[in-house]
Amino acid sequence: MAMLTRLTSSGTTTVAPGSPKGLQRFQNYLTAFLWPGASQRQQRKASTQLDAIDCFTNDLVNRKTQKWEELRENLMKPVAEDSNYGANFGQNVGLMSKGMMSDLKTLRSPQLGLDIRSLSQPQLDNLLLATLEIKNKVDFLYLIRQCVRWQQLPCNEVFISCLKYLSSLGRMQQLESLAETCRQLKHPFANTYSDLAPFKAIALWHNGNSDVALMTLHRGYGGSLNTDEGRRMIRVAFRTIVEETLAQKSEAVLISLIDVARDIYREHKDIFVVACVWKQCFASDWFCDQKSAGELFEHYKELQQLVDRRASPLCSSFLSRHNIDAVHRLIEVFLQHNQRTACGNCLSLLFNYQYLRKDLRACAEIVKSCSELEMPLNELQNEQFLSLFLDQSDPFETTAGNRSAAKYKTKSFQYKF
Incomplete structure (x- = not known):
């Protein structure tokens, strides 16, 4: 077989045609011999492709720069x-x-x-x-x-929104800077919110600094009581921390909360913070929380009076969350302290709740309890109970028309218990 040779600076080099490099060179020589312009076209094609890529890249960079x-x-x-x-x-x-x-x-x-x-x-x-x-x-x-x-600074309404957002982000540095700005400008918020104490407390709470958050609330509580808006905001902050504490089942923080609530009541004679802790503990499913609520209720006469005055809204709040157990325990508390008016209001609200759910057994128990306690339901509720009893006890009333007729008949009479 013939051998291919090429000249180099050191002499003649022999390349075996069976090797890959020899075959490639042989194909190149053959292509150049048969089609002399082919190699030039390939070079021009490669050059054209490189030019196209360069143009595309330059165009992309220019467009990005122009957009910026x-x-x-x-x-x-x-x-x-x-x-x-x-x-x-x-x-x-x-x-x-x-x-x-x-x-x-x-x-x-x-x-x-x-x-x-x-x-x-x-x-x-x-x-x-x-x-x-x-x-x-x-x-x-x-x-x-x-x-x-x-x-x-922005207007007061926008400023409040900004402070709330910063507190939700836990941005203490910005809140401290804004508090200093308010002091320098003698902005009314410096006094209304006691150096932005409610917002700082929430920010600290979100950052996990529960003890410092409670301390900040405690220190700023007295100053915030000077105005209605300040009192409302500090109470909202305290209620938020109480609700999240019970939701997280943090017993250590709950003890700190109760201590702070007691201190605030002793210093400012404000029963709200004690009532706020009591409500969350009372509504809890945990026995230890319920026990803490019982101790607070027994210790503070003002708390008993406040709960007595707000029995109906409190009971409605529990029912809106379908916390029937809390309502039953509330009725027992009222009975223990001889708060009959509050107890009767709770029984009436509980009857309405069970009647809307067509729970005959629950309604019957309420009617029986009212009779034994000599706290009768009103006439409308008595009619509703009898109507519910007849609807569920008559096996022949299967059609909607018969039930409607039965309801009409029961409402046409007056019943007395």
């Missing part, structure tokens, strides 16, 4: 040119990809970012509300930093 420039230009437009700036800001930011977040940080620097000093009060309010509505945390926190830096 347009977006940046939109963000930097004066507010007067766009009345919907607050909404467009969050929308434009939402269109960015994750890869552009570093550029966004640069854009939001104090030298390049939005300066709220150029905004009017309504424009600042609308911008903050827009970020709150769409839960745009990044833009919201940026605006809050601007408010602190330039000591420009």
Whole structure:
């Protein structure tokens, strides 16, 4: 078999035609001999493909750069040119990809970012509300930093929404900065909410600092009682912590809550916090919680009077959650303390609840208990019980017409018990 040879700088090199390199070179020589223009066309084709890829890449980069420039230009437009700036800001930011977040940080620097000093009060309010509505945390926190830096706060209503959102996020640093700003500006919130104590307490609670949260509530409680709004907000914060404590079944935190409630009552003679803890413990399914509720009820005469006055709303609250056991225990408590009016109201509400569910046995037990306790139901409830009894006891009343007729007959008479 013939051997292929090629000249090199060191001499002649022999290549075996059976080797892969020899076959490839042989095919190249044969192609060049038979079709002299083929190799040039392949080179031009390869060059054309590379040019197309380069053009596509350049076009992609240019489009991305152009999109960023347009977006940046939109963000930097004066507010007067766009009345919907607050909404467009969050929308434009939402269109960015994750890869552009570093550029966004640069854009939001104090030298390049939005300066709220150029905004009017309504424009600042609308911008903050827009970020709150769409839960745009990044833009919201940026605006809050601007408010602190330039000591420009939104209107009271928007400010409350901002404080609630910050407390839900557990942002103590921002809350501390806003509290300091309120003190410097002598903003009414500094006194109304006792240095923003309710919001700080919720933020601390969400961060897991339960002891510090309760301490913050305790310290700020007295100052918040000076105004109706302050009293309402501090109570909402306390109730929130109590409800979440019982939901998490944290016995250690419950003991701390009871201690704080006792201290607040002793210092400010406000029974609300004690009643708040009592209600949650009383409604609990756990025996230890119910025992704590019983001890509080026995110890505070004011708590007994408050529960007696609010027996109907309290019972309705339990029934709305279908907590029948709590209603039964509440009736027993009223009987033990000879609170007959409150007991009668609870029995009446419990009868209405069972009647709507067509529970004849439960209604019969209530009627019997009312008779033994000499707390009769009203005339309408007596008629309802008799109607329910006849509907379920007559086997011949199978059609809707017969049942309607029976109801009509029972309502045409007056029954006395």
